[in-house]
Amino acid sequence: MSDSPPDVPVQPARRSFLQRASVVWIIPIVALVIALAVAWQSYAERGPLIEISFENASGVAVGQTELRYRDVAVGLVETMAFTETLDRVLVGVRLDKSVADFVDDGAQFYVVRPEISAQGISGLETVLSGVYIHGVWDTEPQGLQKRHDGSDDAPLSPAGQKGLTLRLRAAADATLTEKAPIVYQGLEVGRIGNATITEDGNAVEADAIIYAPHDRLISTATRFWDASGFSFSLGPGGATIDFSSVASLVSGGVTFRTVVSGGEPAKDGDSFLVYPDEGVARSSLFSEEEGRSLDLTAVFSDNVSGLAVDAPVDLGGVRVGRVTSLNGIVDKARFGDNRVRLAATLSIRPGRLGLEGEAGKQDALDFLKERVLEGMRARLATASILTGGLKVELVMIDGRTEPGVTLDTTREPNPMIPTTESDIADVTATAEGVFERINALPIEELLNSAIGLMDNLSRLSGSPDIRAIPADVRATIADLQAAVQEARNVIGSEDIQALPGRVAAVVAELQTLVAQLNEEDAAGRVLAAVDAARDAANGVSEATVGLPELIASIDEVSRKAQALPLEDMTSEITGLAADVRTFVTSDSTQALPAALVASLAEVDALLSDAREKGVTESLVSALDSTRIAATDVSAAFDEVPALIDRLNAIAAKAETVPLDQLSVDLSELMTSATAILDTQGARELPENLGDALQELRRVLTELREGGVVANVNATFDSARVAADTLADVARRLPAVLDQVRTVLTRTSGTIAGYDANSGIGRDLASALREVQRAAGAVSALARALERNPNSLLFGR
Amino acid sequence: MEIAGKVKSAREMGLVACRRCTRVWPGGTPTCGRCGHRMQSRDTTSLQKVWAWWIVGMMCYIPANLYPMLVTRTLVSTQDNTIVGGAVELAQHGNYGIALVIIAASVLIPIGKFIAVASLALGVRQGSRLSSARRQQLFEVVEYIGRWSMIDVFVVAILSSLVQLGALASIAPGVASLFFALSVIFTMLSAQSFDSRLIWDADSDDATTQPSVNPSNPNGVTA
Secondary structure, three states: OOOOOOOOOOOOOOOOHHHHOOHHHHHHHHHHHHHHHHHHHHHHHOOOEEEEEEOOOOOOOOOOOEEEEOOEEEEEEEEEEEOOOOOOEEEEEEEOHHHHOOOOOOOEEEEEOOEEEOOEEEOOHHHHHOOEEEEEOOOOOOOOOOEEEEEOOOOOOOOOOOEEEEEEEEOOOOOOOOOOEEEEOOEEEEEEEEEEEOOOOOOEEEEEEEEOOHHHHOEOOEEEEEOOOOEEEEEOOEEEEEOOOHHHHHHOOEEEEEOOOOOOEOOOOEEEEEEOOHHHHHHHHHHHHHOOOEEEEEEEOOOOOOOOOOOEEEEOOEEEEEEEEEEEEOOHHHHOOOOOEEEEEEEEOHHHOOOOOOOOHHHHHHHHHHHHHHOEEEEEEEOOOOOOOEEEEEEEOOOOOOOOOOOEOOOOOOOEEOEOOOEOOOHHHHHHHHHHHHHHOOHHHHHHHHHHHHHHHHHHHHOHHHHHHHHHHHHHHHHHHHHHHHHHHHHOOHHHHHHHHHHHHHHHHHHHHHHHHHHOOHHHHHHHHHHHHHHHHHHHHHHHHHHHHHHHHHHHHHHHHHOOOHHHHHHHHHHHHHHHHHHHOOHHHHOHHHHHHHHHHHHHHHHHHHHHOOHHHHHHHHHHHHHHHHHHHHHHHHOHHHHHHHHHHHHHHHHHOOHHHHHHHHHHHHHHHHHHHHOHHHHOHHHHHHHHHHHHHHHHHHHHHOOHHHHHHHHHHHHHHHHHHHHHHHHHHHHHHHHHHHHHHHHHHHHHHOOOOOHHHHHHHHHHHHHHHHHHHHHHHHHHHHHOOHHHHHOO | OHHHHHOOOOOOOOEEEOOOOOOEEEOOOOEOOOOOOEOOOOOOOHHHHHHHHHHHHHHHHHHHHHOOOEEEEEOOOEEEEOHHHHHHHHHHOOOHHHHHHHHHHHHHHHHHHHHHHHHHHHHHHHOOOOOHHHHHHHHHHHHHHHHHHHHHHHHHHHHHHHOEOOOOEEEEEOHHHHHHHHHHHHHHHHHHHOOOHHHHHHHHHHHHHOHHHOOOOOOOOOO
């Protein structure tokens, strides 16, 4: 065994690695290759991560919330973080590579949440599936933008829906409601976006979109107006209630119409005014034909009320515009104090400024700028004395060319025009003074005095003394009759019979005299005299202002007079009359006619003399004097008020005069007169009486010629006409009152028709109640869904 | 195992057994004369196969744990659950028992299998502190228990076929279920590829290191 060769360790030839390797290794290699390929592919196909910042990210969940475009998922939320200042949430979304290039600057993102509004319910599916982020972008790839600002609300134009973007601005009385529909012929053709207040706080502006293809309805001649709620108007055609749609009734809405043709198609970003109603919108179209208006802002530091929207803006008395809105502003930085100032927006029509050619806004602005440099300012001025309304005046103030005061065109939103102190007449104070004076007139005292006078008069006439007068008077008349009988006897005498002849002669003389007077143009002078007399009468009428007091005084006097012992006086007079009779029957009286005849003869002679001696010239001059005298009287009557005062004083004194004593004295006087008549001297009286009668007749004649009676008649006529007019007016009053009552009855009937409990009022109330109930149900549903979304699933 | 040293393996006695019909043939016989199976005293590529399957199984096991196993979709929400996440969620809801079962079946057992197979394969080459008998037991346990890991996949398959209520609720197998099934299959293959006779060879090798110089084995079969 030992000689046997040692065992040579025989190693089998080592096979190559490939020979030894099992085929099984292919499997892990293949698996590895597949894994690597998948990893590489998924990495290569991975889209970019974009960041969208949101105000809040309620409902957004990492790995679950999708980014959708046209309701197709194109991304997934991968990260959520805050911005550095924690004011927004940054949501990182892994985007599909296929859409990455489209997510450019114009892309908009918003979180779709369930929303229940007056326009309907939207995003209901997200109640169950959770919210998702909706992306809106156009169809032109413009490179990826990695950072975006998302909004909480849906943008105006939904994905892919084209439209015309407008800027709507509410006029003073109109309202703009966010997200309200824009309705045309009952069809929703657009939508209003988020509304903002303009910088000056005077108006509300909002973006709006009109969806294609309705955008072709909009042109520069289109007018928008507020169609929210319902309008109620009461006119000659009856009552009208108008509301467009229930949605706009609840949430507000805007409608429009292109009233006239010829406008140019509107462009994106055009600005339109929203008018309060259709009427205003339509009329605005015609009033704006003079070109687009230029808006200016004027800040008035006066604290005055009375300026209102639509107040006129005047330039040199011509209305060039109107006030479109008013606002109070407090700007300490600008004015230096905290006072509230009145900021008025003035809408100026360039076409009314009188500029040549087609004056545009810029021309008007340049013109006004120049004028302001020359001293033009805006100020408040009284527009109506009665209402105290104000207007804005553009006036040139001399010497106000201080440098630095210009039309400030840099102000937003409107250029600002400088102002000056306002010019407001204090009419109310003046009117108040007038009324106070009228109030101070002693009308009541006057009436009281008049009433007192009447009372006293009636008491006077009712007194037994006065009643007794007629009897006494009858006795007096009987005596007079007897006296007249005697007088007839006298007249029946021969001398008297001869009188007519003489008289005829006298008349003939007079005729010639008058003829001469005619030649001397006496009539013209008389007319002048009469004119003067009329002036005098005017003076008198002016002078009668003080009459009330006079009447009062007279009243006093008459009251005293009432107390007089009239009975005694009448008996005295009766006695006097008896004496007169005896006197008339006396011989000397019988001789009186002869004396009369003689006197007529004297007159005759006198007239003859007069004719011869050119009396007419004297008469003419006398008339001249008369006229002068009348003028003087008229002048004198100017002082009559004073005179009346005097008279008043006299009357007042008369009140104090002891009339009783006077009457006693009068009685005594009468007694004395009777005694005198019995004396011899009295018997000589008839001659004197004859002269006196002559005088009397002349006076009477003058009086008749003076036309007193005619004047009185005319006066009465005028009074009657006045009374007739009054009566006519009074007759018409009932008719007028009837009409007023009818109108009132109709009005009350109409208004009663709109009483809440009847007719259309009830329908409207029930309709509103339905709307309210529906809204309540919707809100309850929303609350329930919010609290327990599963309820939709399980019906609980 | 004291007698182990005295036991001679078939190989040492120049014999080789058919692994299909167990007929014993003299060493060097290329194919079984009875059933035609290829004769091999020891599978020389056994360890390679073990490791290859093991690696593929491990590769599949990673996504099986990262991706969702089960996608539960209801009206309100969609829930993706990975294996461990689902178990943790169940535990949080108080279902500790089910959580334990899932953890055991889906995590402990697969990972235990990986470790066991790896340690068996390593033990062939570098020796092990465990005795050969223990390793044999371990191998048998791994082989036996491997199939039960598929219980997860079955649960997912049954659930997703049963719970299909249209829009209201549906359960779909997640990506992980596929990977998990693959992982289980590959680890089973890995375990099957292991030639358990190698466990014992180490013992006999130890015993035959001395008799290797023994001339009483002139025609030592080296197969």
